[in-house]
Amino acid sequence: MNQGRTQYTPEDHWESVALATEGVDPFCSASDWCEAARAAWAPHLRPWIRPLEHGYLAFLVERSGLLRVLSPFDRMWGYSCPVLGTAAAAREAADEMLAETQTWHLALITGLARGSPLWNGLLASFRDRCALGVGEVQRRWQASLDGYWDRRSRKLRHELRRLGARAERAGVTVERADGDAASIYARILDIEARSWKGPADTGLRNEEMRAFYRELVKRLHARDRLRVRFARLQGEDIGYIAGGVIGDQYRGLQFSFDNRFRDLAPGNLMQRVEIDALIEEGFTVYDLGIDLPYKARWADTCVETTTLVIRRL
Numbered sequence: 001m002n003q004g005r006t007q008y009t010p011e012d013h014w015e016s017v018a019l020a021t022e023g024v025d026p027f028c029s030a031s032d033w034c035e036a037a038r039a040a041w042a043p044h045l046r047p048w049i050r051p052l053e054h055g056y057l058a059f060l061v062e063r064s065g066l067l068r069v070l071s072p073f074d075r076m077w078g079y080s081c082p083v084l085g086t087a088a089a090a091r092e093a094a095d096e097m098l099a100e101t102q103t104w105h106l107a108l109i110t111g112l113a114r115g116s117p118l119w120n121g122l123l124a125s126f127r128d129r130c131a132l133g134v135g136e137v138q139r140r141w142q143a144s145l146d147g148y149w150d151r152r153s154r155k156l157r158h159e160l161r162r163l164g165a166r167a168e169r170a171g172v173t174v175e176r177a178d179g180d181a182a183s184i185y186a187r188i189l190d191i192e193a194r195s196w197k198g199p200a201d202t203g204l205r206n207e208e209m210r211a212f213y214r215e216l217v218k219r220l221h222a223r224d225r226l227r228v229r230f231a232r233l234q235g236e237d238i239g240y241i242a243g244g245v246i247g248d249q250y251r252g253l254q255f256s257f258d259n260r261f262r263d264l265a266p267g268n269l270m271q272r273v274e275i276d277a278l279i280e281e282g283f284t285v286y287d288l289g290i291d292l293p294y295k296a297r298w299a300d301t302c303v304e305t306t307t308l309v310i311r312r313l
Contacts, residue, residue, distance in 0.1 A: 011223065017056040017084045019247045023113030024081040025140070025305065027244060027251040027287065032219040034058060034073035034080050040212035041075050048103065052092045055085020061103060070097070070107040076212075077290065078138045078307060081111030083122065090121025098129060098312075107310040108135065114306055126310055135307030139291035141299035145250075145279050148286075156297055160272050163265040170233065170264055174273040177228035177240075181221035184228055185214055188254075191230075191240050195256040204254065213254065220244045229274055231257060231266040239266035241274050249285040250278050271298065 015030040027033060038045065042060055048070065050057040059070040059082045074080035083093045097107065112119045126132060149157065177184050192204045204210050220226035225246065231239035239257030243250050257266040278286065288295045291302060 013051065014056055014058065014084075015246060018081075020086075021055070021081070021084045021118060023116030023118060023305070024084065024111050025079045025287070025303075027246045027249060028074055028077075028079035029058075029081045029084060029111060030246060032216060032223065032225060032244065036212050036216035036219060037074045037076060037080070039215045040208050042073075045071075047073075048100075050096055052085060052089055052096065054092055055083065055089025057093055057096060058082050058084070059107070064106075067105045068103060070104040072108060072110045074110065078110035078136060079140065079305070081109065081118075081305070083109050083118065085118070087117040087121040090118055091125045094122070094125035094129070105312050109308040109310065110135075111138065111305045112308055113304070119308070122308060130313055131311040133309040133311070135309050137304055137306045139302055139304050141288040141291060141295040141301070142303050143286045143288065143298065143300045145275070145284050145286055148275060148279060151300065153297065160268055164269050164272060167231075167264045167266060167269045172231055172233050172238070172261075172264055172266060172269065174229050174231050174270055177230055181218045181226070184221070184226075185217045187230065187237055188213075188217075188228070188240050188242060191237055191258060192256050194258040194260070196259045196262075204256075216244070216253070217242070227274070229270055231270050233261065233264075238264075239270055241267075241270040243274070245283070248283050249287060250283050251287045252289050 011031040018024065018026040018029040021029070038047070038060065042062070045060040045062050048057070048059045048061050058073060060073055062069050062071055070082070072078060072080045072082045083089070097104070109122065112122070123132065189204060189210070204213055217226060225244045227245060227250070228240060228242045230237050238261045239255070241255040242253045244253060245251070255267055255270060275286065288299050
């Protein structure tokens, strides 16, 4: 789905390993999400990145009192997995990490699916050399795009047709964004200011979230990974839906709409248009991101990953 780029970069290598790793969130474990997260929440921390024969390491190094800690790039949600690759990469990762005698005392490996080859490999590789524990669980919603609409409830399909027809009769259109990253992001922020989120200073009105998504939009746009659509009415933006792609997967990021037009349900219309386009273009997975109740009717499963905590003996 990537168009117009022919040069293979270190970011492409990081991404390809993430895509090949069973049981992790590939979008959030690749460079675009990780570097945007570091820019927003940990610009002062030093990255510790090591390509492996069968995988990839991507940690941040921080101090917590007297402890030196290897932590994930994604310190907000914990969706990124800092150890990527096959089961063979787990042993490589353990050897590489433990060879760094001055680098760390504690390591946090987020974004792991329990029982996956990587999870099992890491347990086997570290259990005789370190103390192991289990940390927080991360949850996100996901759907297969194969036969997607056949699995939605009759009520949802009827509601989408009814609300979509009403919005279209009122003159609402949904258009794919064009222009540079800065102009697209400025339009997104303008809509956010007029949404239900604006008065509460939530969503992209929050300064750190605004910085994260600014960097993410810039990186995705530069690598042909960004997808944004705007709902428009009488020449004005009244809503947006933003996501990113990796391989054959689409990761939903944010969507919002001008609260004055809530009765036209532009959010539902944009979701339907985007999903139809993804299906037509051959994408197979829609990852809706963080576990929020309203996403259940759009998704098939709630995916859980967890954190492996490793303490050197």
